[in-house]
Structures are given as structure tokens and as C-alpha cells.
Amino acid sequence: MHNVRRVKHTEEQKAQRRKREQHDIQKFQKLNAEVIKRDFSDLGRVLLLTTQMLKMCPEHYTAWNVRREAILKLEEQDQKVYIDQLKHELEFTASLLPQNPKIHWIWNHRRWTAIRLGGGMEHELKLVNLLLAKDPRNFHGWTYRRWVLRLQFNNNIPASEVEKELKFTTEKINQNFSNYSAWHHRVQQLKQLPLELRPQLSAELEYVSQAVFMDPNDQSAWLYYTWLLEGDLYTVSTEVLKEQLDMIEELYSEDRTAYAARALLQLKSLLNMERDQKLVDDLIEMDPMHKNRYRV
Amino acid sequence: MSSYSAREATRRGSVVPPLAGVDRPVIDTVPSKCDVLICGTGLAESILAAALAWQGTNVLHIDAHNVYGDSNMCLSSKDLTTWIETVANGSEPTGMNAQFYVSAPGNSSSRAQRFLFDMSPHVMFVKSDMLDLLIKSRVAKYLDFKGLSQFHTYESDSFEKVTGNKEQIFTDQSLSLKTKRKLMKFIKFVLEWTIEENEFRALSNIPISLYLEKEFELEKAQIVELVIAIGLCDHLDVSASYALPKIRRYLLSLDVYGSFPAMYSMYGSSGELAQGFCRSAAVAGATYKLGVQLTGWDEQSNIATLSDGSKVQVAEKAFLSPTQPSPLRPLVNVDQFADEDINQNVPQGDGSGDLGSKNKNANTIYNSFDNLQRLKGTKYAANPYSSAYRGITSRMVAVVTNECKEWFKDGESAAIVVFPPGSLSTNNEYAVQTIVYGPGAGIVPEGFSCWYLNTHNPDKQKARDDLNDALSKLESSILRESNLGHLIGSLSGEDIAYKHGAAVVSSVRLGESMQNFVPQKRLNYLFKLAYTSPTSKGRKFNKVELQPVLPGSDTLLSTLFAPGEISYDGIVSQARKLYESVVGSDDDFFDVDFEDDEETEALDPLEPIDPIDSMKDTVSGSPDHPAEEVMHMEL
Numbered sequence: 001m002h003n004v005r006r007v008k009h010t011e012e013q014k015a016q017r018r019k020r021e022q023h024d025i026q027k028f029q030k031l032n033a034e035v036i037k038r039d040f041s042d043l044g045r046v047l048l049l050t051t052q053m054l055k056m057c058p059e060h061y062t063a064w065n066v067r068r069e070a071i072l073k074l075e076e077q078d079q080k081v082y083i084d085q086l087k088h089e090l091e092f093t094a095s096l097l098p099q100n101p102k103i104h105w106i107w108n109h110r111r112w113t114a115i116r117l118g119g120g121m122e123h124e125l126k127l128v129n130l131l132l133a134k135d136p137r138n139f140h141g142w143t144y145r146r147w148v149l150r151l152q153f154n155n156n157i158p159a160s161e162v163e164k165e166l167k168f169t170t171e172k173i174n175q176n177f178s179n180y181s182a183w184h185h186r187v188q189q190l191k192q193l194p195l196e197l198r199p200q201l202s203a204e205l206e207y208v209s210q211a212v213f214m215d216p217n218d219q220s221a222w223l224y225y226t227w228l229l230e231g232d233l234y235t236v237s238t239e240v241l242k243e244q245l246d247m248i249e250e251l252y253s254e255d256r257t258a259y260a261a262r263a264l265l266q267l268k269s270l271l272n273m274e275r276d277q278k279l280v281d282d283l284i285e286m287d288p289m290h291k292n293r294y295r296v
Numbered sequence: 297m298s299s300y301s302a303r304e305a306t307r308r309g310s311v312v313p314p315l316a317g318v319d320r321p322v323i324d325t326v327p328s329k330c331d332v333l334i335c336g337t338g339l340a341e342s343i344l345a346a347a348l349a350w351q352g353t354n355v356l357h358i359d360a361h362n363v364y365g366d367s368n369m370c371l372s373s374k375d376l377t378t379w380i381e382t383v384a385n386g387s388e389p390t391g392m393n394a395q396f397y398v399s400a401p402g403n404s405s406s407r408a409q410r411f412l413f414d415m416s417p418h419v420m421f422v423k424s425d426m427l428d429l430l431i432k433s434r435v436a437k438y439l440d441f442k443g444l445s446q447f448h449t450y451e452s453d454s455f456e457k458v459t460g461n462k463e464q465i466f467t468d469q470s471l472s473l474k475t476k477r478k479l480m481k482f483i484k485f486v487l488e489w490t491i492e493e494n495e496f497r498a499l500s501n502i503p504i505s506l507y508l509e510k511e512f513e514l515e516k517a518q519i520v521e522l523v524i525a526i527g528l529c530d531h532l533d534v535s536a537s538y539a540l541p542k543i544r545r546y547l548l549s550l551d552v553y554g555s556f557p558a559m560y561s562m563y564g565s566s567g568e569l570a571q572g573f574c575r576s577a578a579v580a581g582a583t584y585k586l587g588v589q590l591t592g593w594d595e596q597s598n599i600a601t602l603s604d605g606s607k608v609q610v611a612e613k614a615f616l617s618p619t620q621p622s623p624l625r626p627l628v629n630v631d632q633f634a635d636e637d638i639n640q641n642v643p644q645g646d647g648s649g650d651l652g653s654k655n656k657n658a659n660t661i662y663n664s665f666d667n668l669q670r671l672k673g674t675k676y677a678a679n680p681y682s683s684a685y686r687g688i689t690s691r692m693v694a695v696v697t698n699e700c701k702e703w704f705k706d707g708e709s710a711a712i713v714v715f716p717p718g719s720l721s722t723n724n725e726y727a728v729q730t731i732v733y734g735p736g737a738g739i740v741p742e743g744f745s746c747w748y749l750n751t752h753n754p755d756k757q758k759a760r761d762d763l764n765d766a767l768s769k770l771e772s773s774i775l776r777e778s779n780l781g782h783l784i785g786s787l788s789g790e791d792i793a794y795k796h797g798a799a800v801v802s803s804v805r806l807g808e809s810m811q812n813f814v815p816q817k818r819l820n821y822l823f824k825l826a827y828t829s830p831t832s833k834g835r836k837f838n839k840v841e842l843q844p845v846l847p848g849s850d851t852l853l854s855t856l857f858a859p860g861e862i863s864y865d866g867i868v869s870q871a872r873k874l875y876e877s878v879v880g881s882d883d884d885f886f887d888v889d890f891e892d893d894e895e896t897e898a899l900d901p902l903e904p905i906d907p908i909d910s911m912k913d914t915v916s917g918s919p920d921h922p923a924e925e926v927m928h929m930e931l
Contacts, residue, residue: 213476
């Protein structure tokens with residue numbers, strides 16, 4: 001989760017914790033020794049062992065691998081048991097995700113299971129919705145969402161669905177526009193929409209300007225703003241560029257941020273205006289880490 | 297008395313200790329000795345009782361009334377009638393001027409029995425000393441809380457939802473880009489709070505409206521919203537040093553437990569909390585007796601005489617609440633309070649943030665603002681009965697035949713509506729604040745809602761007129777909205793379209809003027825009650841001197857009037873002050889180590905878990921249909 005303060009512990013607390021965890025450490029070592037043996041003579045036992053291991057440590061990718069090997073061996077033995085096991089895998093990963101929403105291996109295992117099971121993806125979208133409600137900035141969730149949609153529609157997502165996704169990003173951006181993943185998802189949806197269904201450039205610019213003006217230090221909004229101007233998807237007329245230049249100049253005069261300065265440089269270059277050396281110098285002063293990039 | 301009972305609480309799995317007079321019979325005799333005697337079970341006194349009892353002091357806590365709460369009482373309709381008779385018949389010469397209207401006299405239907413009447417309704421900001429104390433003392437476990445996120449401002453004949461957080465500012469289409477920027481700048485300033493101590497003190501001489509206008513270039517509409525709705529201040533001329541922390545408490549409270557800045561306890565507010573602290577005190581060994589008052593006090597021997605004839609030897613201190621009847625001294629008359637307030641010039645920089653003469657030339661003040669560093673805040677008045685510390689609060693309660701769902705956020709059951717100064721036909725000088733409770737709040741049955749209005753105008757009659765006018769505005773507004781409701785429907789995020797230039801949708805639910813509106817159906821009042829009570833002002837009471845009840849006495853002290861605010865600000869500070877007068881310092885105030893730590897049971901590792909069901913435990917409602925959550929605060 002974002003915005004959760006890390007708690008600092010004293011040495012004494014750490015020592016206490018180590019003592020408390022002694023039991024867990026022994027358990028882990030015992031389980032680990034068993035899991036890495038890769039002894040598939042009793043598949044039920046392997047599943048039980050890896051379940052215990054992964055509940056304890058969901059980042060243990062070897063345990064996930066062993067578990068998948070066991071499930072594939074199950075497929076060779078009995079098709080029905082195999083399918084039931086896959087269904088159980090969905091439950092298993094769903095039970096781990098709320099506590100560990102950012103562990104790649106859980107998401108990876110869920111993908112693997114979902115592909116093998118095939119069929120309705122509504123359940124998957126529901127799960128992602130719930131996780132994104134809890135933390136709207138979890139990029140694992142957003143990436144999985146796009147993956148589910150591609151799988152569901154076999155890489156050919158209908159425009160109506162894309163529009164729904166676009167609205168979904170609006171909803172999340174409205175809640176908190178400082179959300180890289182949501183802006184990125186918006187870009188991905190726009191790219192998939194046919195021209196006639198795409199929102200007007202002016203509407204998009206106006207939308208993102210609200211964020212840029214409200215918090216000129218928020219990089220996520222600036223990224224979307226500069227992407228729009230780049231002309232990757234929209235043809236940006238000279239008038240629009242000039243209008244934007246005026247707006248950002250006004251913003252920059254009130255609040256000098258490196259993001260605004262960079263946008264100004266970009267706008268001037270798109271308008272084929274002369275390079276503003278004063279602006280470049282100011283930018284280098286504000287953002288010395290990237291000075292070589294600005295000097296070019 | 298509230299509908300809350302230990303049986304109900306046990307059902308939801310927590311352990312609530314029983315309390316004499318609520319779920320246990322009142323004791324016959326009181327002990328003949330105690331360390332501290334407290335007369336009055338108001339919230340501050342109840343916190344004091346619990347703090348002392350847990351610290352090891354032997355406490356006897358009594359109340360002249362047959363219910364807990366003193367001026368924070370929460371009454372059933374039956375108890376209410378008794379209360380009205382006492383106050384309106386003048387047997388308590390408090391000048392409260394209670395007026396009571398019932399729609400059908402004599403018809404006490406079974407539904408009416410199910411109403412609760414909260415004498416001093418409160419809402420709690422999530423970031424507040426009261427909630428911290430409730431959690432620390434574990435009293436929160438005895439209570440049910442719900443979130444409240446909707447604050448409305450009444451302006452030019454319509455209600456506007458307050459734009460108090462980033463999301464609301466971002467999606468509000470009636471604000472210009474520039475205004476949004478200024479607002480965000482101000483909000484950041486308040487949240488980061490890098491203001492220097494002496495600069496802040498100097499702000500006690502600057503009206504908040506002027507400060508926001510000059511320093512942040514905010515416009516009138518935003519200033520009103522920030523000061524009157526978000527800050528819940530009485531008027532725009534309160535000092536900046538008073539208003540800024542109040543605006544800050546709202547902003548800090550957002551997104552702590554959810555998107556709501558405030559919460560309220562179900563089945564009544566401060567009365568429920570008072571009862572909770574009394575339960576806690578009882579667990580720690582305090583003795584309780586209701587329906588008995590302090591009738592005599594012997595200064596030499598420290599022996600108190602109670603109305604049931606018993607005598608109690610007090611070892612350390614005795615407290616008498618100023619709102620408890622006792623033959624030892626007359627009850628304070630509201631009319632005296634009010635007159636003084638109008639005639640006296642309030643000292644500058646006092647606890648209430650009042651800047652005294654409000655007609656000061658704004659420019660003169662602003663000149664002094666330029667020399668902030670030179671200014672010093674004037675000293676606080678130390679006498680709690682001086683007009684700097686106390687005033688009157690006029691209240692009106694109405695139960696109406698409409699659930700008022702239009703004013704609540706989906707899934708919630710309460711909202712705040714404020715009427716800024718000058719927004720009423722009476723050209724009100726002071727804001728009128730309203731808490732609206734729907735059926736989900738546990739104080740009215742389905743089909744009804746309860747409106748609690750209050751104002752702090754020191755002129756009782758003007759206050760009453762303001763309240764009446766605000767009530768009629770609320771009435772016509774809810775009638776208009778319930779009529780239009782099905783025509784407009786509710787708008788969702790999908791309806792927000794960003795078109796170049798003018799806004800497409802302005803205020804989402806409540807935008808149109810009420811003028812020329814003729815209601816098609818009438819609103820019925822089940823009852824309406826108006827009364828005025830003496831209250832404290834300010835938030836910090838650490839500098840006040842507690843006054844003796846009898847001249848020259850230093851053992852029997854008077855406690856303080858409950859603050860008249862609708863937030864709980866100031867109450868913990870009062871309780872600490874009282875505690876300090878017994879113990880000497882407030883360092884170990886509720887420094888309690890509770891021993892019982894419940895272990896959570898480990899899950900069976902192979903037990904199948906339904907994925908979506910298990911998700912629901914951790915995710916609060918779906919984004920489309922947020923479920924109304926009752927919060928049980930855990931440590």
C-alpha cells in the first residue's frame with residue numbers, strides 16, 4: 001500500500017522479534033529442505049508442503065515452480081482431479097493477494113492457472129476491481145487487468161469494452177490523479193479506440209490540465225500531458241500548441257517547477273521556436289541530475 | 297436513555313461491562329468514604345471518573361438525573377417529556393426557554409417511543425484527541441461508529457456540496473483552473489503546517505477571511521466554504537489562528553479510515569460516550585448512583601451530604617458540574633450569560649477566536665498584518681466564567697417524516713449542513729450548523745430523519761429566529777429535492793463530460809434555486825423542540841482556573857460548562873484540566889496498561905477459502921455499491 005509509514009524498531013525490539021521468530025525460522029528451514037527435494041512420489045504431500053511454504057513465504061518462487069510441476073504431473077494422472085486442483089489454485093492465490101498485492105509470483109501463478117482453466121474472465125475482473133479499490137495505484141493489478149482483457153477477447157477487444165475501460169480510468173483518476181498506472185492505462189485504451197470514438201484532444205487536454213494546475217509537482221499528470229502533445233495519437237494543431245504555451249507560461253510564472261519548464265521546452269520545440277537558453281539554464285538549476293540531457 | 301444495551305453489544309462479539317441504572321439496578325446506599333466525589337455524569341466528568349479510577353483513585357460518581365450524561369444527556373421520548381416539564385415549568389431556573397411542539401398532542405404512538413433525543417449532538421473528526429482517547433481507553437469497543445462524509449453549504453437559496461478534498465476539487469466543474477490551484481495551494485499549506493510559532497501567534501489578530509483573501513487570493517465562496525463548512529466556525533471574522541487549526545482537523549481527518557472526515561457514534565453522541573467512560577470507570581472500581589444530588593458540603597470535615605440522606609467523607613476533591621441542580625448554589629441563568637456577552641467586548645486573542653468588535657476596518661487590520669512579527673497575542677483570560685470562555689448555544693431539534701437520503705452520501709446516514717452568516721432571511725450574524733441523521737444512525741426509525749440545528753449567537757431571540765429560518769430552508773429544500781429526485785436521477789462519474797469552456801454539470805445534486813418552488817407534498821413534523829443552554833467556548837482549557845462552588849473552598853470545585861461545538865474539541869482538554877487538579881499533573885492521564893491481549897486464531901492451512909468472500913473481508917464494499925460500514929475500533 002502507498003502512504004503507509006515504515007515503523008522503525010529498536011535493537012531490543014529486533015532481538016525480541018528474532019526470538020519470537022525462531023520457531024518460524026526452524027519451520028521454514030524444515031519445509032524448504034522438503035520442498036527443494038522435488039520428490040514427486042506423493043503429489044498430495046508436495047501440494048500440502050508448498051501450500052504451507054507459500055503461506056509462510058509467498059515470494060518463494062522455487063516453491064511455486066515445484067507446485068506447478070506437481071500440478072502438471074496431476075494432469076497426467078487424472079484430468080478431473082487436475083481441473084479441481086486448478087480451481088483450488090484460484091482460491092489459493094486470491095487468499096494470498098489481499099495481504100501481498102505486490103508479489104509478482106502470486107500474480108504469475110494466477111496467470112498460469114487462468115490460462116489453463118480458460119473460460120469466463122468476469123471473476124478475474126471482479127478480483128482486480130476489488131484489489132484496485134483497496135490500492136488504486138498497484139501496477140500489478142492494472143497490468144493483470146489488461147492481460148485478462150486480452151485473454152478474454154483473444155487480443156481483439158471490442159470498442160465498447162475499451163470505452164468501459166476508459167471510464168474506469170476516469171473514475172480512478174478522479175479519486176486521485178496522482179496515479180501513474182491509471183494514466184498509463186488511459187493511454188493504452190486511447191490507442192485501441194478507433195478515431196471516431198476517441199475523445200477530442202481538447203477534452204483530454206482540459207481534463208489533464210486540471211491535475212497539472214492543481215499540483216504542478218505531480219509527475220504522473222505531466223507525463224500524460226506531454227504524451228498528448230507529442231502527437232503520438234492526436235494531430236496537434238499550431239493553435240492548440242500556442243494556447244497550451246500561454247497556459248503553461250502562466251503556470252510557470254506562478255510556480256516554477258522542472259516539469260513545467262520541460263513542458264515549455266517541448267512546446268517551443270514543437271512550435272519550431274528558438275531554443276530558450278534562459279529556460280534551459282533554469283531547468284538545469286532545478287534538475288541538475290539531468291543536466292546533460294537538457295544541454296543537448 | 298439510549299437503546300444501547302450490553303446484551304446487544306455482547307451479540308456483536310465484544311464485551312461491554314454493565315452499568316448501574318442502565319443494565320443493572322441502581323444501588324441503595326453509597327459508600328461512606330471516597331477519594332473523589334464527582335457530581336454530574338457529563339462527558340468531561342465521565343472521562344475524569346474513568347481516568348482517576350484507572351489510576352487507582354476511589355471514585356464516587358453521582359448524577360441528579362435518572363439518566364447518564366448531565367448536559368450531554370440522550371433521552372428517549374418518555375424521558376424527554378419529563379425533561380421538558382422540568383425546564384419549561386421553570387422548576388429549573390436556567391432560562392433555557394425551551395419550546396416544544398408536537399404534531400398531534402396526546403398521540404404518543406408506538407413509533408414515537410423509538411426516538412432518541414440527543415441534548416448536545418456531536419460529530420467526531422477522525423483525527424482528534426477524543427478518538428485517540430476512545431481507542432487508548434478501549435471505550436471505543438463499547439460503541440458503534442459510522443462515517444460521515446457529506447458537508448453542505450447553503451448559499452443563495454441552494455445547497456452546495458463542500459469541495460474539501462483533492463478528488464472533489466479535481467472533479468468540481470464550477471471552479472476555474474486558477475481557483476483550483478489556489479485552493480490546492482492553501483490545502484497543502486495547511487497540511488504541511490510549516491508556520492512559525494510567533495507568526496502563528498500574531499495571526500490571532502487577523503480575521504481568517506482577510507488572511508485567506510490576502511495571503512492565498514481565495515474568493516469569497518471558497519473562503520465561506522473553508523471557514524464555515526470545513527472549519528465549522530461561527531463567522532468569517534474569527535481569528536486566523538483559531539480557524540486554521542479547525543480547517544486543518546478536517547483535512548487531516550480525510551482518508552484515515554476512509555474517505556470521510558468525520559464519524560458519529562450510533563444511538564446518540566456525547567451521551568453514549570459519557571456512558572462508555574462510566575462503564576470503563578465502573579470496571580476500574582468507581583461507584584455509580586443516579587437520581588441523587590449534592591445537598592450539603594462541610595468545608596472543615598470534607599463531608600458531603602447527598603439528597604438520599606447519606607453522608608460521604610471525601611479524602612481529596614469533590615466536583616460539582618455547573619448544570620447539576622444543587623441547593624448549594626443557583627443554576628446559571630442563560631439570560632445573564634447572553635446579556636454579558638452582548639455588552640462586553642471580548643478580549644482579543646482569546647480561546648474562542650472571536651476578534652471582538654467585528655466592525656473593525658479591514659484595512660487597518662491588514663496594515664498590522666504586514667508587521668506580523670511585531671504583534672503579540674494577548675493573554676488568555678483565566679476565569680472560565682468570563683465571556684471569553686463561555687457563551688450560549690441555542691439549539692433546535694426536529695423529527696420529520698422524510699428520510700433525507702438526498703443529503704447523504706450513498707450508504708451513509710448522516711450529513712452536515714451549514715448556513716453561513718448572512719445566508720438566511722434573518723441576515724444571521726452567526727452560522728447555523730445542522731447535523732441531519734437518517735434511519736441508519738440508530739436514533740430515528742425508518743421513514744424519518746432528525747435535524748439538529750445550533751447557533752452561537754449571544755442574543756437568544758436572534759438565535760431563535762435564525763434557527764427557525766434555517767429550519768424552513770431545510771424543509772423547502774428537502775421537499776424540492778424529493779420531488780425532483782425521480783426526474784433528474786442521480787448522476788455518476790460517467791456523466792461528467794469535460795467540454796471546452798463552460799461547465800457541463802455544476803453542482804451534482806443540488807443546484808437549482810429554490811425560489812418559485814411550490815412543494816407538492818407537505819413535510820410533517822413529529823416534534824420540534826428549541827432550547828438554549830450555557831456552554832464553554834474554545835478548545836484549550838489548560839490555562840483556566842477551576843472555581844470553587846462555595847466562596848473560600850478549595851476542595852469542592854465546579855467543573856466547566858460543556859463546549860457548545862458540534863465537534864468534540866475541548867472536552868478532553870477539560871477532562872485533563874480536572875484530572876490535573878486532583879493528581880497535580882496530567883502526565884499519567886489514562887496511562888493504563890490493559891493486560892488482556894486477544895490472540896487471533898490461526899487458520900487451518902488447508903481449509904479451502906472462497907476467493908471473493910475472503911476478499912470482501914479486506915476490501916470495504918465495492919466501488920459501485922459501498923456498503924455502510926459500522927466501525928468497531930480496534931487497537
